[in-house]
Amino acid sequence: MNIGGREADFRVSSLPTVHGENIVLRVLDKSASIMPLAKLGFSESNKKLIESGQIEASNEFTKLSVDLMKTVRSGNETAKIQEKLAQLDPNLLAENLITDAQKKTFWINVYNAHIQIILSKNPEFFDDRGKFFSSDMMVIAGESLSFDKIEHGIIRGSKFKLALGLIKNPFAGKFEKQMRTGKEDGRVHFALNCGAKSCPL
Numbered sequence: 001m002n003i004g005g006r007e008a009d010f011r012v013s014s015l016p017t018v019h020g021e022n023i024v025l026r027v028l029d030k031s032a033s034i035m036p037l038a039k040l041g042f043s044e045s046n047k048k049l050i051e052s053g054q055i056e057a058s059n060e061f062t063k064l065s066v067d068l069m070k071t072v073r074s075g076n077e078t079a080k081i082q083e084k085l086a087q088l089d090p091n092l093l094a095e096n097l098i099t100d101a102q103k104k105t106f107w108i109n110v111y112n113a114h115i116q117i118i119l120s121k122n123p124e125f126f127d128d129r130g131k132f133f134s135s136d137m138m139v140i141a142g143e144s145l146s147f148d149k150i151e152h153g154i155i156r157g158s159k160f161k162l163a164l165g166l167i168k169n170p171f172a173g174k175f176e177k178q179m180r181t182g183k184e185d186g187r188v189h190f191a192l193n194c195g196a197k198s199c200p201l
Contacts, residue, residue, distance in 0.1 A: 013189035026190050061088070061096045065109035072113045082117075082138070085110065090141040094178040103181050104155060104188070111150050112193040114138050143175045154179045155188055 001008050009028040014021055068081045097103045118125060118137055125132045133151075136144040152161045157180045158172040172180070 011190060013186045022186055024186060024190065059096050059102070061093055062102055062105045062109075065106045065113075068113045069109045072116050078113070078117055086139040086142070088141040090143065090175060090178060093141045097179065100181045100183055100185070103179065104185070104191070107150055107155050107179070108188075108191050110138075110140060111147060111155070112191075115147070115193040141175075149176070151188075151192060155181060155192075157181045157184060 001010060006029060011026040011028075013024045013026075064081065064084060068078060068085070071078050071081060093106075097106055114137060133147045136146050136149075138145055148161055152159050153169070153172060153176040158169045158176055160167045160169055
């Protein structure tokens with residue numbers, strides 16, 4: 001959208017509630033540079049925690065996902081970390097991702113990192129977005145997963161994609177049931193990298 005000669009991207013997340021609807025709107029000014037961490041108003045102690053990844057890395061599994069994300073952003077090789085993720089024991093992973101916060105930390109990092117890994121090597125995959133998001137693209141804890149399986153099955157708690165998050169999937173498999181979050185969170189829409197060039201993540 002063009003506003004006063006400036007290009008802006010809009011993202012809207014709508015979540016039904018008992019008393020109506022919650023809507024969150026994010027506006028991205030494409031002409032503005034991304035604000036550095038130093039200008040976001042964090043205290044020095046919190047800034048150091050964020051930079052070190054200690055806030056999100058509550059155990060070795062969430063730390064592994066944080067390490068993957070940091071490695072992707074630094075432009076370094078990710079193959080060894082991806083191999084570790086593929087070889088994780090699913091039962092041990094599930095036992096250590098206890099809270100929804102831990103589950104979201106792990107799976108959102110895995111999702112966003114793989115979006116960047118795959119599209120940086122094969123940008124043409126994004127030409128057919130439906131196939132890109134629905135095809136198995138990675139192996140985590142021995143399970144072949146697509147971005148749709150991670151987003152709608154795990155992060156959104158087994159919701160049907162085409163039902164706009166309103167209907168739960170009663171046929172979820174064992175792995176999905178082990179890993180999925182328990183509570184809906186409309187902010188997830190803004191945490192996931194959509195794969196588009198304008199996406200700030």
